[in-house]
Amino acid sequence: MGLPKNCMLTGNGNLINLLEPKEEQIHLEDISLSLSKICRYSGGTIHFYSVAQHSLNCYKMAKRQYDEKTGFYLLLHDAAEAYLSDIPTPVKKLIPDIDRIEKVISMTIYKKFHLQYPNEIYLNRITEIDSNILAGEVPILVPKLNDIIPKGAICYPENLDFAERNFDEIKQEFEETVRYLIKKI
Numbered sequence: 001m002g003l004p005k006n007c008m009l010t011g012n013g014n015l016i017n018l019l020e021p022k023e024e025q026i027h028l029e030d031i032s033l034s035l036s037k038i039c040r041y042s043g044g045t046i047h048f049y050s051v052a053q054h055s056l057n058c059y060k061m062a063k064r065q066y067d068e069k070t071g072f073y074l075l076l077h078d079a080a081e082a083y084l085s086d087i088p089t090p091v092k093k094l095i096p097d098i099d100r101i102e103k104v105i106s107m108t109i110y111k112k113f114h115l116q117y118p119n120e121i122y123l124n125r126i127t128e129i130d131s132n133i134l135a136g137e138v139p140i141l142v143p144k145l146n147d148i149i150p151k152g153a154i155c156y157p158e159n160l161d162f163a164e165r166n167f168d169e170i171k172q173e174f175e176e177t178v179r180y181l182i183k184k185i
Contacts, residue, residue, distance in 0.1 A: 008083065010034070016083055021105050024113040028178055034082035036171035045141040047164040050076050051086050052174045053090075054133065057160045059177060060082040062129045064159070070125050072181045073110075073118050077126050098154050113182060136160055 003009065006019040010030040017025065035052035039045060055075050063071035077088070080102045092098050107117045118126060136155030138145050140162045 010083070016081060018101060021055070021083075021108040021113045023108060026109055028113075028175055030080060031079050031082040031172045032174040032178075036167045037078065038081060038086050040137070041142050041145065042085060042086070044145075046143075047141075049141050049162065049164070050135070050167070050170055051081055052170045053161065053165060054078065054137065056170070056173060056177065057162075058129050058133050060160065061133060061155075062125065065129070066125060066128055068181060069115075070122060070129075071117060072113070072185055074129050075120050075125055075177060075181065076106075076109055076115070077130065079109045083178075113178065114185070119124060133160070135151065137162060 003015070004017070007017050010016055010027070012027065012030050014027050014030055015025060016030075025184060035055065036050050038051045040049050040051055040054055055078055058074035058077065059071040062074040073087050078119050081087075083105055084098070084102055087095070087098065110117055111162040131150040132155045134155075135149045135153035136157035138149050140157060
């Protein structure tokens, strides 16, 4: 039979058009399932550390430094990877249109969860927090990659969770945090 053009099935059996995603094609359970099982740094970490766990750490840091709305943006900043995977930056640079496709999916995800696409202020906060989290992750999880830490990035890893955790536990925490934020914001 085959899938419609530009579409994929999620692990939960939902269909999404990757080039023209619709809000009704976005499901929290698809995002949390995939992100909780995708390992950061192409799996090169000393133990499994998921994109969902990274996103939860970003949320916690953003909430402390700014507010919950900024935290919500950080929680969802990598959500498109549920559909595209966590592609290392050097590889992304080799794939035509990947940034555009990721942005279209991200825009739809933000809209689904009642957020506008982030303006310049929020985009700067996302970049800042993501860089600071990377500065905490790398020395602990992939110490041979210290050269990729952005200059000026500072992280306080004692407040974050870099421990190896169960997929289902992370998936549940991610979903609960999103549901909490939808009600709160």
